[in-house]
Amino acid sequence: FSGEPKWDHMDLTYRVVNYSPDLDDASIDDAFSRAFGVWSGVSPVTFTNKQDGNVDILIQFVSRDHGDGSPFDGESGVLAHAYSPGRSPISGDAHFDEDELWTQGGGNGISLFIVAAHEFGHSLGLGHSSTQGALMYPTYAYQANLQLNPDDVAGIQYLY
Ligand SMILES: COc1ccc(S(=O)(=O)[C@H](CC(=O)O)C(F)F)cc1
Ligand SMILES: [Zn+2]
Numbered sequence: 001f002s003g004e005p006k007w008d009h010m011d012l013t014y015r016v017v018n019y020s021p022d023l024d025d026a027s028i029d030d031a032f033s034r035a036f037g038v039w040s041g042v043s044p045v046t047f048t049n050k051q052d053g054n055v056d057i058l059i060q061f062v063s064r065d066h067g068d069g070s071p072f073d074g075e076s077g078v079l080a081h082a083y084s085p086g087r088s089p090i091s092g093d094a095h096f097d098e099d100e101l102w103t104q105g106g107g108n109g110i111s112l113f114i115v116a117a118h119e120f121g122h123s124l125g126l127g128h129s130s131t132q133g134a135l136m137y138p139t140y141a142y143q144a145n146l147q148l149n150p151d152d153v154a155g156i157q158y159l160y
Pocket of ligand 1: 077078079080081082114115116118119122135137138139140141
């Protein structure tokens, strides 16, 4: 992202606006919490779930046109998207395509944890990596035990 937008505070807050019927709410909360943990584990950034008031990162499951000028495309294709840091209301927000089958990994469907970890990289200001196998590489690939690539770590530590 041009201009390397980053947050001007490290204690970030988030809220899950709605839940997918594909998984139970607790599993969804857990997937997001672990996805945030991927980044907080290698940077000074913290993430706190906040049920009311303004938050930095709003998380939604939406399909097709959902009011941000970037409609989703049905099953497969674009799986999710997230907005880089900034002062606008949509900055940092992450949208997940409800037309995907969100799973806890393995089998068919898309791992919510892996996609969320990638999207939250964007929410923090990371762009895409050219390193195959990096979490921030532009294409989805399931891995049973998510390992950040040195390029991912270099990227987040460069920003924060
Ligand atoms: C590893 O995590 C992801 C990889 C690819 C995607 S994506 O195929 O939905 C990608 C969106 C993105 O890079 O966030 C595409 F441009 F649509 C989402 C998460
Ligand atoms: Zn991406």
